[in-house]
Each structure stands twice: as C-alpha cells, then as structure tokens.
Amino acid sequence: MDSAQLTAFTQTLAQGLLTGGLYALIGTGLSLIFGVMKVINFAHGDFLAIGMFITLALFRAFHLDPYLSLLVAAPVGFALGYAIQRFVLARLGDRLSEASMLATLGLGLIISNTLLLTFGAQPQNINVPYAIQTVQLGGVQLSIPLIVAGLGTLASIGGLNYLLYRTELGRAIRATAQNPLGAELQGVKTTNIQAIVFGLGVAFAAIAGVLLMPLLYAFPTVGENYTTKAFIVTVLGGLGNLPGAVVGGLVLGGIESLGAFYISNNYRDAYGLVAFLLVLLLKPEGLFGKTVKRV
Amino acid sequence: MTRTVSRSLLSLAAALSLASSASAQGTLKIGAVTSLSGRFATFGQMQQAGFRVAIEELNAKGGVNGQKLELLLEDDASDTNKALTAAEKLVNQKVPVVIGAYASGITKPLSQYMSRAKVPLIVATAVDETITKPGNAYTFRVNNQSSVYTRSLIDQLRKLAGLKTAVVLTSNDAFGKSVMTDVTKLLPAAGYTLLGKDTYDQGLTDFRPILNRYKAQNPDVVIFASYEQDAVALTKQVKEVGLNPRVMAGIATGFALPDFLKGSADAGENFLVTMVWNQDVRYPGAQNLYTRLKKALGGEEPSQHAAQSYAAMLAAADAVRRAGSADPEKVRAALTTTNLSTAFGPVTFRTYGGYQNQNSVVGLITQVQKGKFVTVFPASASRGKIILRR
Numbered sequence: 001m002d003s004a005q006l007t008a009f010t011q012t013l014a015q016g017l018l019t020g021g022l023y024a025l026i027g028t029g030l031s032l033i034f035g036v037m038k039v040i041n042f043a044h045g046d047f048l049a050i051g052m053f054i055t056l057a058l059f060r061a062f063h064l065d066p067y068l069s070l071l072v073a074a075p076v077g078f079a080l081g082y083a084i085q086r087f088v089l090a091r092l093g094d095r096l097s098e099a100s101m102l103a104t105l106g107l108g109l110i111i112s113n114t115l116l117l118t119f120g121a122q123p124q125n126i127n128v129p130y131a132i133q134t135v136q137l138g139g140v141q142l143s144i145p146l147i148v149a150g151l152g153t154l155a156s157i158g159g160l161n162y163l164l165y166r167t168e169l170g171r172a173i174r175a176t177a178q179n180p181l182g183a184e185l186q187g188v189k190t191t192n193i194q195a196i197v198f199g200l201g202v203a204f205a206a207i208a209g210v211l212l213m214p215l216l217y218a219f220p221t222v223g224e225n226y227t228t229k230a231f232i233v234t235v236l237g238g239l240g241n242l243p244g245a246v247v248g249g250l251v252l253g254g255i256e257s258l259g260a261f262y263i264s265n266n267y268r269d270a271y272g273l274v275a276f277l278l279v280l281l282l283k284p285e286g287l288f289g290k291t292v293k294r295v
Numbered sequence: 296m297t298r299t300v301s302r303s304l305l306s307l308a309a310a311l312s313l314a315s316s317a318s319a320q321g322t323l324k325i326g327a328v329t330s331l332s333g334r335f336a337t338f339g340q341m342q343q344a345g346f347r348v349a350i351e352e353l354n355a356k357g358g359v360n361g362q363k364l365e366l367l368l369e370d371d372a373s374d375t376n377k378a379l380t381a382a383e384k385l386v387n388q389k390v391p392v393v394i395g396a397y398a399s400g401i402t403k404p405l406s407q408y409m410s411r412a413k414v415p416l417i418v419a420t421a422v423d424e425t426i427t428k429p430g431n432a433y434t435f436r437v438n439n440q441s442s443v444y445t446r447s448l449i450d451q452l453r454k455l456a457g458l459k460t461a462v463v464l465t466s467n468d469a470f471g472k473s474v475m476t477d478v479t480k481l482l483p484a485a486g487y488t489l490l491g492k493d494t495y496d497q498g499l500t501d502f503r504p505i506l507n508r509y510k511a512q513n514p515d516v517v518i519f520a521s522y523e524q525d526a527v528a529l530t531k532q533v534k535e536v537g538l539n540p541r542v543m544a545g546i547a548t549g550f551a552l553p554d555f556l557k558g559s560a561d562a563g564e565n566f567l568v569t570m571v572w573n574q575d576v577r578y579p580g581a582q583n584l585y586t587r588l589k590k591a592l593g594g595e596e597p598s599q600h601a602a603q604s605y606a607a608m609l610a611a612a613d614a615v616r617r618a619g620s621a622d623p624e625k626v627r628a629a630l631t632t633t634n635l636s637t638a639f640g641p642v643t644f645r646t647y648g649g650y651q652n653q654n655s656v657v658g659l660i661t662q663v664q665k666g667k668f669v670t671v672f673p674a675s676a677s678r679g680k681i682i683l684r685r
Contacts, residue, residue, distance in 0.1 A: 008511035011536065015503045121334070123524035125558055132534045132562045143535040216500055217524050217558075225498070260504035265493050266467065268501075 007139045012261045013254060018146045020253020021153040022208055026226055027233030027245040028157060029204030035240030036177045036197045039089060039100045043108035044230050045223025047077060047202045051209020052218040053115055059126045066128060066213050067148065073206045081202030085195040108223070115220035125217035145214040152211045156204060157246060164242075173197060177240075232276045238286025247287065251275070322365035323358065323621060325350075325611050326385035328395030328405065329604075333373025338397045338600050342420065343368065344591040345604025346394070348584070353609070359616045375401045379408050386412045391621040392611045392630075394604070399423035399469075406434040415614075415627040419607035420600045424473070430651035435630050435644045437607045439656035441470065444547045444569040445477035447658025451567075451672045452516060453485040455683075458541060461516040462491040462509050464502075465546075466525060474520040474546050490514050497522070502529050506536045513540075520546040527558035534562040541683045542567060553596035556666055565684050566663045571656050572599040572639055573668050576676050580638035606639035 030044050054073045058064040084107065092099040130144045164170035175183035176193045184190050208226075216222075233252055237244025252272045259271035279287060327346055330339035350364050358364055367390060369381035378401045385393050386409075393409060394417045396402045402421035409416040410433040418426055418434065422441040427434060452458065463478045465471035471494060482489055490512045493505055506529075509517060517540045519529055526549030533543065544567040549555060551570040555563060574585035574597075584605060588597035610633055617632075618625040631652065635642040644652040660672035662681055669679035 004511045004513065008507045011510075012504050012507045015501075015507075015536075019501060122337075125524075125527060127558070127560050132531050132560070134535055134537065141535070141537040146535075217528065219524075257501075257504045260501075261508055265495050265499075265502075265505045268496075268499065 003139075009261070011140045011142075012257050014140055014142060015146065016254045016257025017250055018142070018150040018253070019257065020250040021150045022211060022249070023229050023233050023252050024246045024249025025153040025156055025208045025211075026205055026230040027237070027249050028160065028242055029201035029208075030230040031234045031237070031240055031242055031245040032160070032204070033198055033201040034234065035242070036173060037085075037089075037100075037194055038097060039104070040231075041198075041201065042101060042104040042227060043111060043223075044104075044201070044205050045225065045227035046108040046111040047081070047205035047223070048209040048212070048226050049115060049218065049220065049223040050080070050111060051077060051206030052213050052216075052222060053119060053209075054206070055210050055213040056119070056124055056126060056218050066126060066210060070152075070207060070210050073210045074203045077203040077206030078199040080199075082195045082199035084202070085198035086191070089198070090191055090194065108227075112220045112223065119218075119220065121220060123217040123219045126213065128214055131214045143215075145211075149211040149215065152207065156207055157242075160200070160204075160242070169193075169196070229272070232272050235276060236279055236287055238288050241286060241288055244286055244288040251287075321362060323360070323362040323615060324365045324367050324388065324390050325608065325615075326367045326369070326382075326388070326390035326393040327608075328369045328371050328378050328381045328385070328393060330373040330397045330401075331368075331370035333371075335373045335397045338420065338598075339370070339373075340592065341598050341600040342395075342397060342604040344588050344597065345419070345601040345606075346608050348587045348591050348601075349605045349608035349612070352587075353612050359612050360619065364612060371396055371401060373398070373401070375404055378405050382408055382412075386414050389621070390414065391615050391618075391623050391626045392417060394419055394607045394611060397421065397600070399426065402426055406431065409433050413627075414623040415630055417607045417611055417630075419603045423469075427650045427653040429649065430653070432651070433627060435610070435633075435652040435654075437610055437639075437642055437654050438603045439571050439658065440650065440653065441473050442477050443571070443656055443658045445474050446481065447660060447672070448518070448544055448546065448567065448569050449478070449481045449485050450658075451660050451681075452482075452487070452542070452544075455542070455681075458515040459486070459488060460490050460512075460514040461487045461518060462493075462512065462514045463489070463518040463520075464493045464495065464505065464509075464529075465520040466522060467494040467496050470548065471520050478518060487516070495525075497525070499525070500528055502532045503536055506532055506538050509540075510536055510538045515540055516542045516544065518544045518546065519550070521549045523549040523552060523554060523558075526550050526555055530555075530559040530562045530566065539684060541685055543684065544568070551668075552598055556663065556668070560666075563663045564666070565682055567671075567681075568661050568663065568668060570599050570659055570661060570668075572602040573659060573661050573670050575668075575678050576640075576659060576670050577678065578638055578640050578676070579636070584638035602639045606635075606637045606642055609637050610635060610642050 033039055033041050051073045055066045055069040058069045089100050133144045134141045172188045172193050175188055176190045180190050233248040234245050236248030255271045255275055256268055260268045329342040346366055350366050354363050371378035371381055378396050382405055392415045396405055397420050399421040402418055403426055406416050410431040415433050418436040420438055424440050427436045461482055465475045547569050550568040588601045613635055614626050614629040618629040633644050642654050659670050661668040662671045670677040671679045671681040
C-alpha cells in the first residue's frame with residue numbers, strides 16, 4: 001500500500017466512523033425507548049426529519065446558525081416525544097405491542113406528510129460558510145460539519161450516560177426498565193418516567209437531524225433510510241443495550257465506507273444488511289450479548 | 296408552498312386572460328402539453344415562460360397570416376396518461392401543431408399518439424435518443440438528443456493538451472447509463488485512459504468512500520452525471536475529501552440548473568457543465584431573450600428549457616405561416632423545410648445518422664466562473680476562456 005492509498009484508506013475509515021457516530025446517536029434513542037418500554041419506534045427517522053426541518057426553517061427565517069437551532073430542536077423533540085408517549089402510546093395499554101408498533105408507524109406517516117405539505121417535496125439545503133471547510137490531520141482531510149457531528153454525538157451520549165448512572169432520574173429510569181411494577185411500588189411515577197424516556201429518544205433523533213443538516217439536504221421522507229439504519233445499529237449491538245448501540249453504529253459506518261471503497265459503491269446499503277443478517281444468524285442477542293434488557 | 300400556489304394561480308389567471316382576450320376574432324391556436332404540476336413542475340414553468348415570451352413576440356409583430364396566435368396549454372400533471380388525454384383534447388380542437396411534453400418518458404408515447412392522429416408534434420426538452428431515432432414523420436425535435444452532451448464534452452477534452460487519465464461516476468438510471476456508454480466508448484478514442492467507472496443508486500448521500508478512491512488514483516479529469524440533489528452533494532464532498540483533478544465536469548441535468556450554483560456555492564467553482572443554451576451564448580438576441588424569460592418567470596433565473604420552448608413556438612408559427620394554412624398535413628410538410636435562426640440557435644429539422652426530423656444542436660460547454668455559468672466552448676459561441684483547476 002503506497003502512501004496515497006494509505007491516506008485514502010485512513011480518510012475513508014475516519015469518515016466512516018464519524019458517520020457511524022451519527023448512526024450511533026440515532027440508534028441510542030431507539031434502543032433507549034425499546035429498553036424501557038419494549039416499543040419499537042418506527043417513526044424514529046421521521047423525528048430526525050423534524051430536527052432537519054426545524055434547522056432549515058430557522059435558518060430561512062432568522063438566518064440562525066444551524067448548530068444554534070439545537071437549542072430549539074432538542075426541547076421541541078423532547079416535548080413532542082413526551083406528549084406522544086403520554087397521550088397516544090400510554091393509552092394503548094400494556095399488552096398490545098402490535099398496537100404501539102402500528103401507532104408509531106402511523107405517526108411517522110403523519111409527520112412525513114405534514115412536512116411534505118409544509119415544505120414541499122424538493123430536496124432543500126442550507127449554505128453556511130463552514131459547510132465545505134476542512135481540517136488536515138496528517139494528510140487526512142475531514143470536513144468541519146462531520147467533526148462537529150462526531151463531537152455532538154460524543155457529548156450527547158456522554159450526557160445520557162451521566163443522566164442514567166449519576167442522577168436520581170436515571171435511577172428511576174433504570175428501575176422502570178428492569179421492573180415497572182416494582183418501580184411503581186417503590187414510589188416511581190412510571191407513566192411520567194416512560195414519557196420522559198420517549199422524549200429523550202425523540203430529542204436524540206432531532207439532535208442527529210440538526211447535526212446532519214449542514215452535511216446533507218432535507219426532504220420529507222429523509223427519515224425512512226435512518227429508521228432502517230437505527231434498527232440495524234440496535235440489533236447489531238443488542239436491542240436495549242446502549243453501549244452496544246454505540247459500537248453498532250461505529251461498526252455499521254465503518255463497514256459501509258470500507259465496503260464502498262474497496263468493493264463497489266453500488267452495494268453500499270447491502271454491506272450493513274449483510275452484517276445485520278450475520279449477527280441475527282450467529283448471535284441473535286446482538287454483538288454484546290447476554291444482558292439484552294440492560295439500559 | 297404558498298409561493299408556488301400563488302405563482303400557479305397567477306399563471307392560470309394569465310393563461311385565462313390570454314385565452315379570453317384572443318378567442319374573439321378567429322385566432323390561430325397552437326397546442327402545448329407540459330407538466331405544470333407534479334414532480335416536473337419546475338421544468339413545466341420554464342416551458343410555459345418560453346411559450347408565452349414567443350407568443351408575445353409574434354403577436355407584437357402582427358401574428359401569423361393576419362391572425363393573432365393563441366396558446367392552448369394543457370397540464371399533464373407529470374403523468375403519461377393525462378398527457379395523452381390532453382393531446383386528444385387538443386387534436387379535437389383542430390390545432391395545426393402541438394408542442395410538448397417535458398420528460399422523455401411522457402414525450403415518447405405522446406409522439407406515437409400524435410403520429411396516429413396525424414398532427415405534427417414539436418419536442419422542445421425531452422432528450423431520449425429514441426424519440427427521433429428512428430422517430431416518425433410527425434415528430435420534430437428542436438432540442439438535442441442526449442448524446443450531444445457527452446460528445447461535446449469529449450470533443451473539448453480531446454483538445455486540452457497534457458490530460459491523460461479520467462474517472463466517471465453516473466447515476467444508475469437510463470440517463471446515467473447512456474452517458475456511461477458514450478463516455479466509455481469515446482474517451483479512449485480521445486486518447487484517455489479510464490481509471491475508474493462507477494454508478495450509484497438514487498438516494499445515496501455519502502459519496503466520500505468512492506471520492507477517496509479517486510483521490511488516491513489522482514486522475515486528470517472527473518466526469519459526473521447526476522440529478523439535482525446528488526449534484527450538489529457530490530460537489531460539496533469533492534471539496535471535502537480534497538479531490539482536485541485538473542478538470543471537473545458535470546453532464547447537464549442536475550448541474551445545469553440555477554439551483555446548482557446556489558446549492559453548491561464555492562464548491563462548484565470551475566466545474567465544466569454541458570448544456571445547449573446559456574444567457575451569454577453568442578446567438579443574436581440571446582441576452583434579450585434571457586431578460587424577457589426572467590421577467591416572464593417573475594424574476595427567477597431561466598434555464599435552457601425555457602429557451603428551447605421559445606424556439607419550438609417560433610418554429611411552430613413559422614411552419615404555419617409558410618404552409619399558409621392550419622391544416623396539420625400542410626404544416627407537417629412545411630416543418631421539414633424549416634430553416635430558422637433564433638436566439639436559442641439555428642433550427643432545422645433534418646434526417647441524418649439514423650435520426651429523423653432532428654435539429655442539429657451545438658453542445659455548449661460552460662464553466663462555473665465566479666458563481667456564474669460562462670460559455671467556454673465552442674469558440675464560435677463562447678465569450679470566456681476555460682480555466683484549468685491546476
């Protein structure tokens with residue numbers, strides 16, 4: 001391998017891992033919701049789309065820097081998720097997990113069609129001066145928005161970890177995940193906790209949307225692809241396993257990029273799906289096996 | 296959203312007033328079918344602007360054979376079946392000629408229907424080769440066939456000294472594949488070594504791995520063929536990964552839109568983009584046409600589709616004038632001897648190289664210079680000079 005090829009390889013791997021970080025961020029939200037409520041949120045990618053369109057709208061209206069719209073998108077995402085769990089999913093009852101699955105599917109359709117009616121079908125992007133600026137690290141060239149996305153992922157997941165393991169709320173969340181009835185008997189308001197967890201998951205998706213906006217373009221069905229990615233990521237790591245989702249995201253990002261680099265660009269999405277099938281066949285509980293229900 | 300609605304209401308109102316004011320004293324009705332709604336609506340608006348500007352110009356000069364012209368414009372909603380219904384309606388209204396549609400997929404069946412109805416069809420924007428190859432006696436194309444884009448680019452590349460290697464990346468659809476076929480055939484003949492040829496599926500947003508590979512191969516020339524959003528994403532990522540060939544080129548479609556300049560900003564600087572009309576081209580009246588089209592579009596930048604539609608309307612009126620009658624058969628005969636010089640360029644319908652009733656359009660190479668398309672090739676039409684990136 002000569003030096004040009006080595007640089008190209010390193011650059012591809014670094015970009016793949018940074019993209020994988022975003023997958024991890026999206027997957028963590030999905031995994032968190034599953035871990036506590038056993039609900040698979042099929043609208044997850046659509047919440048990401050909401051994050052993107054909030055960024056777009058704020059940029060169009062006030063010329064607000066995309067990263068500053070985190071201050072709007074994250075709380076809006078949280079409030080939306082809280083309300084959905086409280087007023088929609090919680091009313092469906094415990095036993096019907098099909099009902100919650102269908103409900104999230106329906107919510108996803110409502111969101112993407114609302115975005116379609118409001119913003120139109122054409123892809124839209126925003127132009128900020130730093131969108132195409134890069135930094136050089138030993139010959140490897142990386143774009144600023146991609147690095148910011150990586151840092152944002154790190155901060156969000158670090159923050160979530162702190163919340164779960166160092167605060168009283170986190171203890172309540174973990175208790176609710178382990179045994180809702182037991183938690184309720186110990187004085188935890190589980191309906192409230194579940195709504196908070198759904199809010200956190202949606203906020204994570206919205207944050208990922210904001211971080212993606214300077215890198216990509218927004219269109220109403222942009223979320224579909226990311227729902228699939230989030231699903232692959234969580235299954236790779238083990239459903240409900242948060243560190244597993246992080247590693248799963250990085251693995252998926254790396255596999256996709258290196259596959260496209262060395263084999264063929266045409267089967268890009270297939271590499272992740274092949275890894276997904278292999279994990280399901282050989283280690284159905286996920287790469288980080290035993291504790292499927294850990295949060 | 297609201298802007299689109301108000302704009303389409305405005306154009307509807309304009310079309311209605313045009314219709315009502317003219318229908319009084321025996322006007323000459325020219326039919327047109329295009330996509331005013333649906334996914335090709337942007338292009339349909341461009342076509343409408345071109346038709347209107349041409350009709351205003353012709354009517355200001357007193358119309359044709361003593362009659363004012365009237366546009367009967369039908370919306371096909373970007374749908375083939377609706378286009379055929381619309382065409383049938385126009386044929387029943389006894390129009391001498393129909394212009395349309397926007398997309399190749401709609402235009403092909405439309406051309407077959409018109410030939411059965413024995414009313415001539417003038418195609419203004421669809422580029423599919425098979426519309427005029429073999430084509431039929433009733434189909435006339437003002438714009439170019441798709442291979443013109445690729446050929447004109449490679450003609451220019453052949454003339455640039457010191458360039459030897461190239462890579463090509465296209466979308467994985469009919470247009471991308473036809474570009475790929477032409478490039479892989481013509482580039483080696485022009486003295487180039489093809490280091491890589493790749494395709495991608497629509498919806499791909501991360502081109503970095505493949506661009507990294509190109510960066511390691513360090514080619515002199517990189518050629519893309521992509522739709523709008525891919526073109527912008529690709530261009531940004533070229534800059535991001537640090538791919539810096541001496542020539543970057545985009546084949547028409549997504550690269551030839553005013554939105555490409557807006558979306559890609561600095562990253563698109565010095566891209567070569569093939570197209571067939573640009574405001575700075577040295578055809579008489581081009582600049583004036585640009586101004587009028589922009590006005591008809593309410594201040595939006597016109598694309599080449601507007602100019603093509605303008606030329607198609609002029610050709611239709613010219614044929615009716617020379618036929619001296621609104622009889623479709625006589626107009627068809629007159630069209631075969633068309634010889635017009637327009638602000639879009641020369642218009643003749645000839646039979647050559649397997650094509651029937653096909654205008655010979657000169658492919659232009661433009662280059663993005665300081666955020667604008669500047670025509671750099673061929674010399675007879677250009678104002679600017681090509682800049683190599685390094």
